[in-house]
Amino acid sequence: MTAAAGEAYPVELSPPDLSQYRNAGAGPDYVISYDSQTDGPHVMLMALVHGNEICGAIALDQLLQRNIRPNRGRLTFAFANIAAYQQFDRRYPEATRYVDEDFNRLWSADKLDQPADSSERRRARELRPLIDTVDLLLDLHSMQHPCAPLGLSGPLEKGRDLAIAVGAPAVIVVDAGHAGGRRLRDYGRFADPSHPANALLVECGQHWAKESAATALEVAYRFLAYAGIVPRDALPETARAPLPKQQVIEVTNRITVRTEDFRFTEPFQGLEEIPKAGEIFAHDGTTPIRAPYDNAVLIMPSRRLVQGQTAVRIGRRV
Ligand SMILES: [Zn+2]
Structure with a gap:
């Protein structure tokens, strides 16, 4: 797949029917939780924080159908922005990222405690008490462009340690999120360096590419193997296969769109390196955007070039 920015990528994945998970327990709809009644961490596998990122939903549906159950602690499967997902239309696959606002920019007490209302805030408030108990x-997410899977570890050392302990994906991005609002992976205890609760966001590949679903499933198995809450024989061999060599990229700059006319100089897809400091790789109105140093790596260049939102992150290989 080599479609340029602005072109559509083929929708190779089909959104699974999740209706069976609607009333799956005493908690919120589309949340399935198994408590082993034995000591151990509360592990949550989350899909559909963005309604059109269907690879995670496919992976969780497959795990549920395979009857993966914890023998320690608690295992929760959650489909987050189900309202957006239910509107998914393969003719307009970009359109269902969210209904009213980005679910992944709401995760600070100020936003969640405000009276402001939206489809996403209602769902976030519904899930919040449960997420407050997650260790x-x-x-699971996916990306606009085809790009190697990325583990977004957040800014803390504990997040990086978790990404390394899980062992996949091979590329770890150490980043602090967005100016537009706090991500779920950076919410509450996950962002407290002194608290053991931890989170890993994985960008599994292009939103609708077949291999993104396979990546989501593999990463979920690896995560469960790391968490140690399901019997070893419930996990496939692939969860114990040799790990890829990982590399870490530290995000140093976040480029936020300032004008209505932001454009990249090339159809970047992510992980390209700009060889020389000062080289122009985008324009925001009349302002050239330059590489801050040699071998600057572009992380997840956006096709949604909206004022106040992240256009691209710049990172350095460490
Ligand atoms: Zn996403």
Whole structure:
């Protein structure tokens, strides 16, 4: 797949029917939780924080159908922005990221405690008490462009340690999130360096590429293997296969769109390196955007170039 920015990528994945998970327990709809009644961490596997990122939903549906159950602690499967997902239309696959606002920019007390209302805030408030009890969160996402899978570890050392301990994906991005609002992976205890609760966000590949669903499932198995809450024989061999060599990229700059006319100089897809400091790789109105140093790596260049939102992150290989 080599479609340029602005072109549509093929929708190779089909959104699974999740209706069976609607009333799956005493908690919120589309949340399925198994408590082993034995000591151990509360592990949450999360999909559909963005309604059109269907690879995570496919992976969780497959795990549920395979009857993966914890023998320690608690295992929760959650489909987050189900209202957006239910509107998914493969003719307009970009359109259902959210209904009213980005679910992944709401995760600070100020936003969640405000009276302001939206489809996403209602769902976030519904899930919040449960998320407050999660010790280990895997948050499955996908990307606008085809790009190697990325583990977004957040800014803390504990997040990086978790990404390394899980062992996949091979590329770890150490980043602090967005100017537009706090991500779920950076919410509450996950962002407290002195608290053991931890989170990993994984960008599994292009939103609708077949291999993104396979990546989501593999990462979920690896995460469960790391968490140690399901019997070893419930996990496939692939969860114990040799790990790829990981590399860490530290995000140093976040480029936020300032004008109505932001454009990249090339159809970047992510992980490209700008060889020379000062080289122009985008324009925001009349302002050239330059590489801050040699070998600057572009992380997840956006196709949604909206004022106040992140256009791209710049990182350095460490
Ligand atoms: Zn996402």
